[in-house]
Amino acid sequence: MLDPVIAFFERIFHAIGRGIGMVISFILWPFVAVGRWFQGRTWLIKAPIILLLVLLIFGYGQFLWVAERWVNWNPDYPAQYEVNGGTVGEPVSASDPNSCVPSQIVQVTRDLIDFNVNQNTWIPSHPLSKAGLFGIEWKNTPFMDNKAAFQLGINTVIRRTTIELADRLGRVRGTSQINQNLQDAKQAMSYNEDAWWLTFSPPFIQPSTAERHRTAIEALDMFNAELADCKGQFDVRTDNLLQFLDRVTGDIGSTSDILRSRMEASDLGWFDTRADDRFWFTYGQLYAYYGILIATESDFSDIFDDRRIGSVWNVAREQLRQALDMTPFIISNGNEASWIMPSHLATMGFYLLRVRSNLVEMRDILDR
Known part of the structure; x- marks a missing residue:
C-alpha cells in the first residue's frame, strides 16, 4: 500500500x-x-602557468593576511594623550623659557597616519585590492574591504585636520606665512588614496600613497619640534576652535547622509554587500575624531575652561566612545522594523547624530 x-x-x-x-x-x-x-602542453608552457598560479596563491594569501589583520586597533587609544597643562607654543614653565608646549592635535594626527601606513598595511593601494576579486571590486563583495573602508574613514579625518592646521591653526589670524611643514603635510595627505608605485600612465613609476603619508609624518614631527623649541606658531583662539568644530560637524553630517542613502537603497540585511564598507568607513571616521577631539580639548584647554563647554564635551566624548563599542561580526542593513536582520547602519547613524548635536551645542556656546 x-x-x-x-x-x-x-x-x-x-x-x-x-x-x-x-x-x-x-x-x-x-x-x-x-x-x-x-x-x-609541453613544460615550456606548463612552467610559466605553474609559476603564475604559485604567485597568485601566495599573493592572495599575503593579501588575506594584511587585509584581515588589524594591528594595534584600540578604541581607548586617546587615553595616552595627557592634557598639556599649558598653552601650545608657550613656555612650559617660567624657569624653562626655551622649552614650549607642543600640540596634541598634531601628535594625534601624526600617530593616526603611523597607525594607517606603518603599523598596518595601507590596503587601498595594495595591487590585489585594486584588482578586486576576478574583476569584481572588493567593495561589491561581503569581505576583504572592511579594513580598507576603516582606513579610508580615518584618512578623511587626517586630511581635514591637516588642512585646518595649515590654513588656520598653524598661523596667526590668517595673515602670517603658512608654515612649510604643515603645508607639506597637507599636500602629502591630499595625494591619491590608492596609488601604487607602478602605474600604466607616464612616468609609470610614482610614489605610493603610503610613502607620501610617511612624508606627512616627518613634516608633522618637524612642526611639533618647532613648537617645542618655541619657534612655531599655534593660534589657540576661540574663533579657530569654532571653525574647527564647524568642519567636524560638517564631515559627520555628510557621513550620516551617506548612511541614509544606503539604507534607502537597500534593506537586504546580511546580504547587502555594500553595507559593511559604509559602516566601517563611518567607524574609522569616529575612531579618528575621538582622538582628535580629545587632543583639541588639550590644546584649547583654556577656552574649554573659560567658556564652560567641558560638560557638553564630556557627553559628546562618552557618546563617541559608546559608538566604538559597536563591532558586529556581520554588518546587517535590514529594515528598521525588522527583528531578524537589524539595521546596523541606522544604529551607527543614531550615534553620529548624537555626537553631532553635542558638537553643535558646543559651537553655539562658543559663538555667544
Whole structure:
C-alpha cells in the first residue's frame, strides 16, 4: 500500500540528486577542460602557468593576511594623550623659557597616519585590492574591504585636520606665512588614496600613497619640534576652535547622509554587500575624531575652561566612545522594523547624530 508513496519520494530524491550533479558538473566543467588542455602542453608552457598560479596563491594569501589583520586597533587609544597643562607654543614653565608646549592635535594626527601606513598595511593601494576579486571590486563583495573602508574613514579625518592646521591653526589670524611643514603635510595627505608605485600612465613609476603619508609624518614631527623649541606658531583662539568644530560637524553630517542613502537603497540585511564598507568607513571616521577631539580639548584647554563647554564635551566624548563599542561580526542593513536582520547602519547613524548635536551645542556656546 505504501509502495507508490515510497516510489514517488524515490523519484523526487533521484531528480534532486541528478539536479545537484548537473550543477556541480557545470561548475567543474571549465576546470576539467583547462586540466585536460594543460596535460597536453609541453613544460615550456606548463612552467610559466605553474609559476603564475604559485604567485597568485601566495599573493592572495599575503593579501588575506594584511587585509584581515588589524594591528594595534584600540578604541581607548586617546587615553595616552595627557592634557598639556599649558598653552601650545608657550613656555612650559617660567624657569624653562626655551622649552614650549607642543600640540596634541598634531601628535594625534601624526600617530593616526603611523597607525594607517606603518603599523598596518595601507590596503587601498595594495595591487590585489585594486584588482578586486576576478574583476569584481572588493567593495561589491561581503569581505576583504572592511579594513580598507576603516582606513579610508580615518584618512578623511587626517586630511581635514591637516588642512585646518595649515590654513588656520598653524598661523596667526590668517595673515602670517603658512608654515612649510604643515603645508607639506597637507599636500602629502591630499595625494591619491590608492596609488601604487607602478602605474600604466607616464612616468609609470610614482610614489605610493603610503610613502607620501610617511612624508606627512616627518613634516608633522618637524612642526611639533618647532613648537617645542618655541619657534612655531599655534593660534589657540576661540574663533579657530569654532571653525574647527564647524568642519567636524560638517564631515559627520555628510557621513550620516551617506548612511541614509544606503539604507534607502537597500534593506537586504546580511546580504547587502555594500553595507559593511559604509559602516566601517563611518567607524574609522569616529575612531579618528575621538582622538582628535580629545587632543583639541588639550590644546584649547583654556577656552574649554573659560567658556564652560567641558560638560557638553564630556557627553559628546562618552557618546563617541559608546559608538566604538559597536563591532558586529556581520554588518546587517535590514529594515528598521525588522527583528531578524537589524539595521546596523541606522544604529551607527543614531550615534553620529548624537555626537553631532553635542558638537553643535558646543559651537553655539562658543559663538555667544
